[in-house]
Amino acid sequence: MNRVCASCGWAGLPIREVCPNCDGTAWLENQQAVGIVRAVTRVHRALGSTFEPAQVLALVELDSGGWVIGTGSDPEVGARVIVGPNQVLTPAGRL
Amino acid sequence: MRTMSVELLHAPDTYILGAGQTSFVPAHRSESSTSQLLWAAAQGALADAGLDIGDVDGLGVASFTSAPDHSIDYAVRWNIQPRWLMDSALGGASGIDMLAHARAALAVGDASTILLVAGDHFNEDDFSRLVRHYNSSAARDFPNMQAATPNAYFAMITQLQMHEYELDREDYGRLVIAQRNWAAENPHAAHRSPLDMDTYLSSPMIADPLGRYDCVPVASGAVAVVVSSQPGPIRLAGVQAQDNVDRQNSTGLVTGLVAAVDRLWRDTGHSVADTDVISVYDDYPAMVVAQLIDCGVLERSDVAGSLRRLLDSGLPAVNTSGGQLSAGQIGAGAGMQGVIEVHDALRDRGPTATRGAQRGLVTGYGMVTYRYGSCANAALLERA
Numbered sequence: 339m340n341r342v343c344a345s346c347g348w349a350g351l352p353i354r355e356v357c358p359n360c361d362g363t364a365w366l367e368n369q370q371a372v373g374i375v376r377a378v379t380r381v382h383r384a385l386g387s388t389f390e391p392a393q394v395l396a397l398v399e400l401d402s403g404g405w406v407i408g409t410g411s412d413p414e415v416g417a418r419v420i421v422g423p424n425q426v427l428t429p430a431g432r433l
Numbered sequence: 434m435r436t437m438s439v440e441l442l443h444a445p446d447t448y449i450l451g452a453g454q455t456s457f458v459p460a461h462r463s464e465s466s467t468s469q470l471l472w473a474a475a476q477g478a479l480a481d482a483g484l485d486i487g488d489v490d491g492l493g494v495a496s497f498t499s500a501p502d503h504s505i506d507y508a509v510r511w512n513i514q515p516r517w518l519m520d521s522a523l524g525g526a527s528g529i530d531m532l533a534h535a536r537a538a539l540a541v542g543d544a545s546t547i548l549l550v551a552g553d554h555f556n557e558d559d560f561s562r563l564v565r566h567y568n569s570s571a572a573r574d575f576p577n578m579q580a581a582t583p584n585a586y587f588a589m590i591t592q593l594q595m596h597e598y599e600l601d602r603e604d605y606g607r608l609v610i611a612q613r614n615w616a617a618e619n620p621h622a623a624h625r626s627p628l629d630m631d632t633y634l635s636s637p638m639i640a641d642p643l644g645r646y647d648c649v650p651v652a653s654g655a656v657a658v659v660v661s662s663q664p665g666p667i668r669l670a671g672v673q674a675q676d677n678v679d680r681q682n683s684t685g686l687v688t689g690l691v692a693a694v695d696r697l698w699r700d701t702g703h704s705v706a707d708t709d710v711i712s713v714y715d716d717y718p719a720m721v722v723a724q725l726i727d728c729g730v731l732e733r734s735d736v737a738g739s740l741r742r743l744l745d746s747g748l749p750a751v752n753t754s755g756g757q758l759s760a761g762q763i764g765a766g767a768g769m770q771g772v773i774e775v776h777d778a779l780r781d782r783g784p785t786a787t788r789g790a791q792r793g794l795v796t797g798y799g800m801v802t803y804r805y806g807s808c809a810n811a812a813l814l815e816r817a
Binding site (some may be wrong): 350351352353358359376377378379380381382383384385386388391392393395396397403404405406409424425426 | 481556560561564565569573574575576577578579580581582583584586588589590592593634637638639640641642680681682683802803804
């Protein structure tokens with residue numbers, strides 16, 4: 339991810355050709371996105387597989403307006419995070 | 434678009450002449466095939482309508498597991514020479530999508546008797562493949578996240594909803610248990626055994642806060658209806674859709690029904706107070722709650738209280754076949770399950786408590802384009 343609208347700065351998934359915020363069609367690649375964790379779930383089972391320990395997924399509302407699902411070591415609701423390549427989340431204060 | 438609306442205003446009414454369905458069988462126990470299930474449901478609908486396959490001149494099919502076959506393949510197999518064909522790929526919205534298109538086709542004379550069929554046969558591998566390759570986003574946007582499936586997405590939406598409306602697990606549990614009670618009267622339901630709150634709350638956690646009974650069980654099965662402009666027992670009073678309502682760019686707590694149902698009431702002159710039965714697409718309890726709010730059944734300012742009052746009164750009756758959460762989710766057929774459910778209630782074939790029902794609302798919801806469904810539609814059915 340980290341694809342950002344060149345016109346308004348919106349970022350989010352899924353990937354689009356037209357920005358949902360401003361209808362822009364030019365995109366900047368490899369940009370950094372920052373947001374706030376809004377929900378965290380620990381998945382114990384999925385599609386016949388059991389996860390031990392549970393796999394942690396987090397829903398992030400980006401400052402730029404979009405939403406992404408990512409994964410990180412221990413995201414907490416309300417925490418500010420950086421969304422890196424492959425939607426890996428790191429605390430925003432760590433870098 | 435404006436021209437079509439004018440034509441529909443002056444078009445003959447659309448009726449459901451008959452409905453058919455197979456039993457819904459848990460995926461791991463089904464020994465049938467998709468084509469066998471679709472044909473069985475089609476035969477049931479035709480028999481219910483008092484028609485033969487030779488009377489059909491329009492065919493619509495919705496199925497995830499029919500590939501590489503499509504509606505024309507079934508037309509050949511079933512010896513139909515259609516003037517109108519359709520394949521709906523809208524999953525949980527496909528049933529009402531097909532009803533809407535069939536209504537338009539009947540209005541302009543593209544067909545006179547249309548058979549709409551939907552369903553799937555699954556085994557574990559079929560379903561995993563469907564989820565992993567549901568669309569390009571599912572295949573691309575969750576690298577190194579094997580646990581990223583709809584159960585996880587809707588677990589997080591449920592958390593947002595619990596926070597937004599001050600709901601707890603017991604609120605969802607009451608809804609799930611109420612639907613299980615309805616399923617006891619549905620001989621086709623995959624899961625009919627009684628469920629109590631202790632069992633609900635202590636069930637294995639799948640993706641917190643969703644336990645086993647919050648996640649729609651996969652089943653194999655099929656459903657079908659025959660629609661025509663010739664008078665029949667059930668009239669399609671109206672149908673509306675609103676897709677991509679929030680550009681897949683919000684919490685996901687509000688669906689397109691907030692716009693579609695508003696138009697449906699204006700189009701038909703009715704309101705939620707006129708409906709005796711309601712079938713809302715129920716892949717997860719949180720989405721039942723979201724849709725009941727959007728349809729005006731629950732009060733947005735008092736969701737927990739109005740949900741308790743709704744379940745206590747049973748007015749209107751909600752998901753009276755047990756819904757997908759108990760009857761099972763039959764793939765793309767899930768988009769038409771609600772149509773059958775309300776059709777049956779309006780013909781006094783549903784649970785005893787729904788006898789005499791005059792009018793029913795059905796919703797469709799589906800197509801997870803990233804985190805939640807991007808399609809929503811609704812139909813109002815009534816006794817003719």
